[in-house]
Amino acid sequence: MLDIRIDAKRYPDRGGRAHLALSALQMTVRRGEFVCVVGPSGCGKSTLLNIVGGLDRVYAGSVSLDGGIPADTGFMFQEPRLMPWLSVLDNVMLVAHGDERARLRAAAIELLGAMELGDVLDAYPGRLSGGMMRRVALARAFVNEPALLLMDEPFVSLDSPTANRLREMLVAQWRRCGASVLFVTHDLREALALADRVCFLSPAPGRVVLDLVVDLPRPRNPASAQLERLHADLLARHPELLAGLPAAPGDVTEGRPAA
Amino acid sequence: MRAERLVRPASVVRSPDAPRSPPVTAAPAVVAVQRGERRLRIASLLAFVLLWQLAASLADSRTLPDPIAVLARIGAETAALTLPVHLAVTLGRVAVAFAVAMLVGALVGMAMGRWRQVDAFLDAWLVLGLNIPALVTIILCYVWFGLNDWAAILAVAINKIPTVVVTVREGARAVDAKLLEVARAYRLPWRTTFLRVYLPQLVPYFMAAARSGLSLIWKIVLVVELLGRSEGVGFQLNVLFQFFDITGILAYTLVFAAVVLAAEGWVLRPLERRLTGWRA
Numbered sequence: 308m309l310d311i312r313i314d315a316k317r318y319p320d321r322g323g324r325a326h327l328a329l330s331a332l333q334m335t336v337r338r339g340e341f342v343c344v345v346g347p348s349g350c351g352k353s354t355l356l357n358i359v360g361g362l363d364r365v366y367a368g369s370v371s372l373d374g375g376i377p378a379d380t381g382f383m384f385q386e387p388r389l390m391p392w393l394s395v396l397d398n399v400m401l402v403a404h405g406d407e408r409a410r411l412r413a414a415a416i417e418l419l420g421a422m423e424l425g426d427v428l429d430a431y432p433g434r435l436s437g438g439m440m441r442r443v444a445l446a447r448a449f450v451n452e453p454a455l456l457l458m459d460e461p462f463v464s465l466d467s468p469t470a471n472r473l474r475e476m477l478v479a480q481w482r483r484c485g486a487s488v489l490f491v492t493h494d495l496r497e498a499l500a501l502a503d504r505v506c507f508l509s510p511a512p513g514r515v516v517l518d519l520v521v522d523l524p525r526p527r528n529p530a531s532a533q534l535e536r537l538h539a540d541l542l543a544r545h546p547e548l549l550a551g552l553p554a555a556p557g558d559v560t561e562g563r564p565a566a
Numbered sequence: 567m568r569a570e571r572l573v574r575p576a577s578v579v580r581s582p583d584a585p586r587s588p589p590v591t592a593a594p595a596v597v598a599v600q601r602g603e604r605r606l607r608i609a610s611l612l613a614f615v616l617l618w619q620l621a622a623s624l625a626d627s628r629t630l631p632d633p634i635a636v637l638a639r640i641g642a643e644t645a646a647l648t649l650p651v652h653l654a655v656t657l658g659r660v661a662v663a664f665a666v667a668m669l670v671g672a673l674v675g676m677a678m679g680r681w682r683q684v685d686a687f688l689d690a691w692l693v694l695g696l697n698i699p700a701l702v703t704i705i706l707c708y709v710w711f712g713l714n715d716w717a718a719i720l721a722v723a724i725n726k727i728p729t730v731v732v733t734v735r736e737g738a739r740a741v742d743a744k745l746l747e748v749a750r751a752y753r754l755p756w757r758t759t760f761l762r763v764y765l766p767q768l769v770p771y772f773m774a775a776a777r778s779g780l781s782l783i784w785k786i787v788l789v790v791e792l793l794g795r796s797e798g799v800g801f802q803l804n805v806l807f808q809f810f811d812i813t814g815i816l817a818y819t820l821v822f823a824a825v826v827l828a829a830e831g832w833v834l835r836p837l838e839r840r841l842t843g844w845r846a
Contacts, residue, residue, distance in 0.1 A: 360751050361750070361751070361753075362747060362750055362751055378753070380751070380752075381752075382748070382751035382752065384744070384747075384748070384751075386744070388744055388745060388747075388748045390745060390748075390762070390763060390766070391844055391845075392766040392769075392842075392844045393762070393844075401752075401754070401758070401762060401763075402748075402752040402754065431844040433844065433845070447752075457751075
C-alpha cells in the first residue's frame with residue numbers, strides 16, 4: 308500500500324515569501340488500485356507526483372510504499388520525454404533493469420508489440436507521431452512491471468480517439484501487471500473513465516477534499532450514458548469543489564462516440 | 567519537438583574549411599544537386615591550379631614555382647623519406663595535443679556548464695586563456711619546461727583548451743533538465759545517466775569543438791616546431807626558409823593541408839554522421 312502524508316510543501320517565491328503548494332495532504336493507494344487525482348491547475352498535482360516519485364525530496368511529511376521508500380516506480384510525464392538519440396526499443400531498454408538482458412529485451416519487444424509499435428522498434432522518436440511517442444513512454448513505464456506507476460497528465464494535448472486508445476492500452480497493461488497507479492489529471496471525465504477512486508484536491512495549498520469511489524463496471528466507455536450521468540451528478544452535488552476545473556473537459560468529444 | 571532543440575549550436579563559430587555535412591538520406595533531386603556541387607568543387611580546384619600556373623609562368627621567378635615543380639619536389643622528398651618522417655612527427659604531436667585539449671576542455675566545459683560556482687571561479691581564467699597570444703604560451707612553455715616534446719604539446723593544448731571549454735560549456739548549459747528528470751524518476755545508475763542521457767546531448771558541441779580545434783591546432787603546431795624543435799614540418803619549413811627554398815615550402819604545405827583535409831573528411835565527418843544519425 309502506498310501511504311502519502313505531506314504536512315507541507317513550500318516553494319520559495321520570487322518575492323522571497325514561501326508559496327505553500329501542498330498542506331495536510333493525506334491519501335493512500337491500495338495495492339493494484341487505480342487512483343486519479345483531480346484538481347484545478349496550480350493546486351500542486353504535479354508537485355505531489357514529484358514527491359511520491361522521489362524527484363522532489365524537500366518537503367515535510369512522508370511517503371512509503373509497503374513500509375519502505377518507493378523504489379521501483381514507472382513514471383509517465385506530460386510530454387513523452389523520450390531520448391531522441393535512442394531507438395524506440397532502446398528507449399524502453401534504457402530504463403529496464405535486471406540481470407537477464409536477453410529476457411528483458413524479449414519482454415520489451417512483446418510489450419511494444421502490444422502497444423502496436425512492433426514495426427517501429429528501430430525507429431528514432433523524431434520520426435513518430437505524438438500518439439506513438441506516448442505509447443513508447445507508456446511501454447517504458449511498464450517494462451519493469453513496477454509496483455507503482457505515476458502518471459502526470461500523460462494524455463494531455465492528444466486528440467480524443469488517440470487518447471482513448473492510449474487509455475485502453477493503459478488499463479490493459481495495468482490489469483495485466485497489477486501495479487498501483489496514481490494518475491494526475493484535470494479532466495474529470497478521464498478520471499471517471501479510468502479510476503477505482505478519485506481524489507479531489509483543493510486549490511493551493513492542495514489537500515484532499517473529496518475521496519470518491521467510482522463503482523462503474525469495466526471496460527468503461529468514456530462517452531457512455533452511465534459515466535455522463537455520474538459526471539453531471541458530481542457537478543451538481545459539488546459545484547464549489549469543481550469550480551476550478553475546466554467546465555467541460557474534453558469539449559471536443561462531447562456527444563461523439565469514442566473511436 | 568525534442569529533436570529540434572538539439573540542433574547544432576548556432577553560436578559556435580565554425581571555420582570556413584569545415585562545411586556542413588550533407589544529409590545522410592538524400593532524395594534523387596538532392597543527389598542531382600550534390601553531383602552538381604561536386605563538379606563545381608572540382609572546377610574550383612582546377613581553376614586554382616590554372617591560376618597558379620599562369621601566375622608562375624608570368625612571374626617566371628624562383629620565388630613562385632609552378633605546380634609541376636612542387637609536385638616533383640613532393641615526389642623527391644617522399645622518395646628520400648624526409649617528408650614522411652617529418653610529417654609523421656608533426657601528425658603525432660597534432661594527435662596528442664588534440665586529444666589532450668579535447669579531454670581537458672570537455673571536462674572543464676562540462677563542469678562550468680553544470681556548476682555556477684565553478685563557472686564563476688574559472689571564467690576570468692577562461693577569458694585570459696582565450697586572449698593570450700599563442701606565441702606567448704609557446705615561449706613560456708619552452709622557457710619553463712625546456713625545449714622538449716612535452717612542452718611543445720602542452721603549448722599547443724593550452725592554446726586550444728579555452729575554445730573547447732567555451733563550446734562545451736554552451737552545450738552543458740543547454741542540457742535538457744527534463745530528460746535528466748526521466749533518468750532520476752527511473753533511478754538510472756549515474757553511469758547510465760551520464761553516458762546515455764547526458765553525453766549524447768553534448769555530441770554536436772563536441773563535434774563543433776573538434777572541427778574548429780583541428781584547424782587551429784595544426785596551425786599552431788607548426789609555429790611550435792619552428793621555434794623549438796629539431797624535427798617536424800614546422801622545423802623543416804624553417805630550414806627551407808633559410809635557403810629561400812619556396813618550392814620545398816609549398817611542397818610541405820600542400821601535403822600537410824591534404825592530410826588535414828583527409829582527416830576532416832574521412833574521420834571527423836563520418837564520425838559525426840554516425841553519432842547524429844538519429845537527427846536525419
